[in-house]
Amino acid sequence: MxxxxxxxxxxxxxxxxxxxxxxxxxxxxxxxxxxxxxxxxxxxxxxxxxxxxxxxxxxxxxxxxxxxxxxxxxxxxxRRIVWPEQEEDDEARNAHELLWHAMAAQVQWVIGTMVAKLPADNVYFAKGRAGFEGALQWLDAHVEAVLRALPPRDLSLFEVALFCLVEHLTFRQSLPVAPYPRLVAFAQTFGQRPSAQATPYRFDAR
Ligand SMILES: N[C@@H](CCC(=O)N[C@@H](CS)C(=O)NCC(=O)O)C(=O)O
CATH class of the missing domain: 3.40.30.10 (Glutaredoxin)
Known part of the structure; x- marks a missing residue:
């Protein structure tokens, strides 16, 4: 196992x-x-x-x-899986870059301000949050085009990671999702998949 x-x-x-x-x-x-x-x-x-x-x-x-x-x-x-290197246009590559950035920015925000309880107005977190929001705004504006351009597939790393990021914003209450309606719509649809239903966020019991 x-x-x-x-x-x-x-x-x-x-x-x-x-x-x-x-x-x-x-x-x-x-x-x-x-x-x-x-x-x-x-x-x-x-x-x-x-x-x-x-x-x-x-x-x-x-x-x-x-x-x-x-x-x-x-x-x-x-399974036909689409990996990042199979997405060749600049918009799709930028989408991957900003998706990984946003996922890392979420870790920075949660670990820094929620776990370590450091001040959120410190320039390190204030700039981190601004970049985090900027990446989400860009993804919201481009997500539909990026999804349309994905090759035929059963699964893509981009979609799975984007879904996990969007649901995590609400789960950890780090940022409101209302400013990103296209990302929310994507996550609602993608969240119907059995793999999403089988892996809900929760805090593991000790
Ligand atoms: N490059 C790693 C990043 C993983 C990552 O940042 N994981 C977070 C949890 S979601 C973590 O380990 N946080 C602990 C820490 O940053 O101290 C990956 O792609 O898996």
Whole structure:
């Protein structure tokens, strides 16, 4: 059984979990409870002290995109998956860049202001938040065109990650989603997939 080391409350973990569901790869979630720890063993040996990681027979795979690619290799289910490198136009590539940025900005905001309780008006967080909102505004304005241009597929990393990000904004109450109606509409539709229904955000019990 594969072990997904992460948290049910983490958007990066959920991307990997949704890929596992979509690809029919069974896994066991091993919850990381203390994300403030500086002990890499708490993160199953990830030296960057980050999650998620995937433990397989052959070792550890760090990071959600790596994990998704590994799951695709392990899956016996034929699925047409669109990876970032298959999206060649500038708009789609910019969308990926801003999506990864927004996901990282969400981590910065949550860890900095909610977990570490540092002042949100510090320039580090104020600028981080402005860039976070800017990325979301851009994604909201371009999402429909980017989705239309995606190649025929069963699954894309872009859509799964975008869905996980948008739902996480509300789950962690970091930013209001009302200014991003196209992202909300996308998430409502994408959220009907069984893989989304099977992986709702929640805080893992200790
Ligand atoms: N590059 C990593 C980023 C993962 C990441 O930032 N995970 C967050 C949780 S959603 C984390 O580990 N936060 C703990 C921290 O930043 O200290 C990936 O793609 O998986």
């Amino acid at each position: 594969l072990q997904l080391i992460g948290r049910s409350s983490s958007h990066f973990t959920r991307v990997a979990a949704m890929f596992a569901h979509e690809l029919g790869v069974p896994y066991e979630l091993v919850a990381v409870h203390d994300i403030t720890s500086s002990d890499s063993q708490v993160f199953a040996g990830n030296p960057a002290l980050k999650l998620p990681s995937l433990r397989t027979e052959s070792g550890l795979v760090f990071g959600c995109e790596n994990i998704c690619r590994k799951l695709a290799r392990l899956s016996t289910r034929p």
